[in-house]
Amino acid sequence: xxxxxxxxxxxxxxxxxxxxxxxxxxxxxxxxxxxxxxxxxxxxxxxxxxxxxxxxxxxxxxxxxxxxxxxxxxxxxxxxxxxxxxxxxxxxxxxxxxxxxxxxxxxxxxxxxxxxxxxxxxxxxxxxxxxxxxxxxxxxxxxxxxxxxxxxxxxxxxxxxxxxxxxxxxxxxxxxxxxxxxxxxxxxxxxxxxxxxxxxxxxxxxxxxxxxxxxxxxxxxxxxxxxxxxxxxxxxxxxxxxxxxxxxxxxxxxxxxxxxxxxxxxxxxxxxxxxxxxxxxxxxxxxxxxxxxxxxxxxxxxxxxxxxxxxxxxxx
Amino acid sequence: xxxxxxxxxxxxxxxxxxxxxxxxxxxxxxxxxxxxxxxxxxxxxxxxxxxxxxxxxxxxxxxxxxxxxxxxxxxxxxxxxxxxxxxxxxxxxxxxxxxxxxxxxxxxxxxxxxxxxxxxxxxxxxxxxxxxxxxxxxxxxxxxxxxxxxxxxxxxxxxxxxxxxxxxxxxxxxxxxxxxxxxxxxxxxxxxxxxxxxxxxxxxxxxxxxxxxxxxxxxxxxxxxxxxxxxxxxxxxxxxxxxxxxxxxxxxxxxxxxxxxxxxxxxxxxxxxxxxxxxxxxxxxxxxxxxxxxxxxxxxxxxxxxxxxxxxxxxxxxxxxxxxxxxxxxxxxxxxxxxxxxxxxxxx
Numbered sequence: 121x122x123x124x125x126x127x128x129x130x131x132x133x134x135x136x137x138x139x140x141x142x143x144x145x146x147x148x149x150x151x152x153x154x155x156x157x158x159x160x161x162x163x164x165x166x167x168x169x170x171x172x173x174x175x176x177x178x179x180x181x182x183x184x185x186x187x188x189x190x191x192x193x194x195x196x197x198x199x200x201x202x203x204x205x206x207x208x209x210x211x212x213x214x215x216x217x218x219x220x221x222x223x224x225x226x227x228x229x230x231x232x233x234x235x236x237x238x239x240x241x242x243x244x245x246x247x248x249x250x251x252x253x254x255x256x257x258x259x260x261x262x263x264x265x266x267x268x269x270x271x272x273x274x275x276x277x278x279x280x281x282x283x284x285x286x287x288x289x290x291x292x293x294x295x296x297x298x299x300x301x302x303x304x305x306x307x308x309x310x311x312x313x314x315x316x317x318x319x320x321x322x323x324x325x326x327x328x329x330x331x332x333x334x335x336x337x338x339x340x341x342x343x344x345x346x347x348x349x350x351x352x353x354x355x356x357x358x359x360x361x362x363x364x365x366x367x368x369x370x371x372x373x374x375x376x377x378x379x380x381x382x383x384x385x386x387x388x389x390x391x392x393x394x395x396x397x398x399x400x401x402x403x404x405x406x407x408x409x410x411x412x413x414x415x416x417x418x419x420x421x422x423x424x425x426x427x428x429x430x431x432x433x434x435x436x
Numbered sequence: 437x438x439x440x441x442x443x444x445x446x447x448x449x450x451x452x453x454x455x456x457x458x459x460x461x462x463x464x465x466x467x468x469x470x471x472x473x474x475x476x477x478x479x480x481x482x483x484x485x486x487x488x489x490x491x492x493x494x495x496x497x498x499x500x501x502x503x504x505x506x507x508x509x510x511x512x513x514x515x516x517x518x519x520x521x522x523x524x525x526x527x528x529x530x531x532x533x534x535x536x537x538x539x540x541x542x543x544x545x546x547x548x549x550x551x552x553x554x555x556x557x558x559x560x561x562x563x564x565x566x567x568x569x570x571x572x573x574x575x576x577x578x579x580x581x582x583x584x585x586x587x588x589x590x591x592x593x594x595x596x597x598x599x600x601x602x603x604x605x606x607x608x609x610x611x612x613x614x615x616x617x618x619x620x621x622x623x624x625x626x627x628x629x630x631x632x633x634x635x636x637x638x639x640x641x642x643x644x645x646x647x648x649x650x651x652x653x654x655x656x657x658x659x660x661x662x663x664x665x666x667x668x669x670x671x672x673x674x675x676x677x678x679x680x681x682x683x684x685x686x687x688x689x690x691x692x693x694x695x696x697x698x699x700x701x702x703x704x705x706x707x708x709x710x711x712x713x714x715x716x717x718x719x720x721x722x723x724x725x726x727x728x729x730x731x732x733x734x735x736x737x738x739x740x741x742x743x744x745x746x747x748x749x750x751x752x753x754x755x756x757x758x759x760x761x762x763x764x765x766x767x768x769x770x771x772x773x774x775x776x777x778x779x780x781x782x783x784x
Contacts (some may be wrong), residue, residue, distance in 0.1 A: 125599075134491075136493075137491070144562075146562060149447040174673075181668075181671075201581070201673070202577045202677060204573050204624045204625060205576075205624065205625035205626075207621065207625065210550070210568070212556065215567050220578070221569060221573045221574075221577060222577075223673045223677075225673070230671075231673050231674045233563070233673055234569060234574075234577075234671075234673055236567065237569065245621060247622070248625045252583055254580070270562065270563050270567060355661055367537060368566075398630045424499035
């Protein structure tokens with residue numbers, strides 16, 4: 121969205137610029153502040169009434185009196201007292217991605233400093249992030265090379281409230297005999313299960329045991345790759361197996377099976393997936409098959425009428 | 437106090453884009469018109485308000501005198517502020533009693549540069565200007581502070597902008613802007629594009645006259661019963677941005693808003709109307725910015741003067757007996773001027 125004040129797309133034909141910048145004396149109060157700032161310290165100045173002005177100025181705005189010569193350490197942590205959010209920075213702004221302007225009152229000061237507040241990487245036009253709030257605690261981000269100007273603080277940034285801890289372990293896993301046999305079938309495009317001698321239900325993927333009766337199972341049954349969604353979830357956090365969000369993970373009762381299996385559902389908008397929906401496995405091309413469930417990319421709707429709830433209610 | 441009144445007001449049909457006129461060319465027809473209407477061609481005092489940074493040329497205000505006619509030499513002054521402050525200077529000059537008439541004018545073309553960035557050059561050069569903070573970003577800080585403090589919904593801002601634009605469409609001098617969109621994004625949150633006064637080119641002039649001269653020049657002079665301006669600290673972090681104590685004080689010094697029927701307020705941002713209504717204790721019965729106000733036309737440096745002119749026009753037109761005009765300068769309503777006018781002369 122363009123700024124509403126951009127008057128014309130025509131190129132500029134006049135520039136007003138003081139060559140080399142305008143030289144200004146800073147005086148003893150602002151000069152002390154800027155010198156301390158260059159050393160990486162935040163200093164306020166005390167008024168005769170005891171208030172601490174930050175950034176320091178020569179006169180107490182309430183009384184017009186000279187300030188005292190007492191400079192006080194403040195911050196570095198401070199509290200945001202108001203903010204505005206710039207979704208589309210101007211070229212004159214200190215950051216080239218969306219950021220906030222904030223009034224920041226450092227601990228120990230009675231007044232606030234205006235500065236930029238960086239909340240991380242956002243696309244142009246982004247709305248204000250929810251964590252940006254009045255009352256937020258922030259700290260300066262110092263420039264490595266400081267010259268004695270308000271820009272020695274590159275910007276402020278939020279206090280650390282979270283970390284991102286790396287987490288990784290490596291394994292050599294064995295799926296076990298029953299799962300090995302199941303994956304052997306999948307490698308050939310077949311879905312295998314075991315029928316329980318006691319209850320007669322088909323367990324897929326088989327485990328070599330009936331979880332209901334607690335007895336070993338061994339009778340192999342091949343099941344079709346069609347089934348019914350019993351229940352499902354819409355996921356909004358991307359997963360390595362489903363990088364596009366939202367995606368749907370569902371429990372699918374394969375035709376002839378007594379237990380559901382967990383799989384992805386695709387080929388239909390997430391908000392149109394239903395309990396009772398009929399689905400069929402979408403296999404990868406045969407030449408890509410390996411000994412892995414990844415051979416089935418996901419399940420897709422068959423277009424058949426939905427199964428009534430009563431027929432699946434015992435499998436939820 | 438010497439009785440002084442607004443006896444004539446003229447303004448351009450403001451444009452939202454560059455019409456190819458220089459600032460002097462914008463101004464000249466307004467000066468010609470106000471001379472014709474008053475029948476006065478030489479004024480006791482002339483004072484203007486403008487901003488050289490708008491065209492980026494030092495002393496550019498001097499060439500605007502070509503539109504006035506300055507030979508033989510005239511008594512003349514200029515403020516690098518909104519022309520409402522030029523009017524204040526002219527009012528003081530008339531109080532001296534040496535002259536009976538004053539011409540006041542202001543002009544501004546914001547179509548030639550990004551005004552919010554031009555505004556940055558007027559900020560404190562140690563702490564604010566080096567950050568590159570612009571006018572809209574500063575105003576948005578005040579809007580946030582006010583909305584949070586008073587728990588006002590952002591939608592209230594849209595209502596103010598919608599009313600300003602509707603009133604502006606009924607004002608031949610103002611821009612004719614569409615109703616605010618429902619899903620406009622943020623310009624600088626919490627302000628959306630319709631909450632920000634539009635780019636405008638334009639000019640305005642007022643003639644002040646004292647005592648009998650005022651009665652001679654106008655059928656219904658708008659007598660200035662009180663005028664005052666007050667300031668607050670420049671650093672926005674030194675102030676309570678949720679209120680405008682300088683407006684409240686200026687209004688008190690100018691005689692207060694009691695009995696005011698119309699208030700023209702220098703609101704370059706929607707939320708400023710809410711802050712100023714609070715500071716001026718304006719009730720629901722007061723018509724605020726019936727002209728559309730700055731949200732419908734903002735020829736900066738003339739905008740505040742136009743508030744005085746529009747308010748005075750209600751008196752000269754016979755539709756109001758007592759009116760209030762407000763003008764502002766600096767970041768986040770830093771400095772505020774209040775001018776109360778009446779159809780009845782008083783000692784002010």
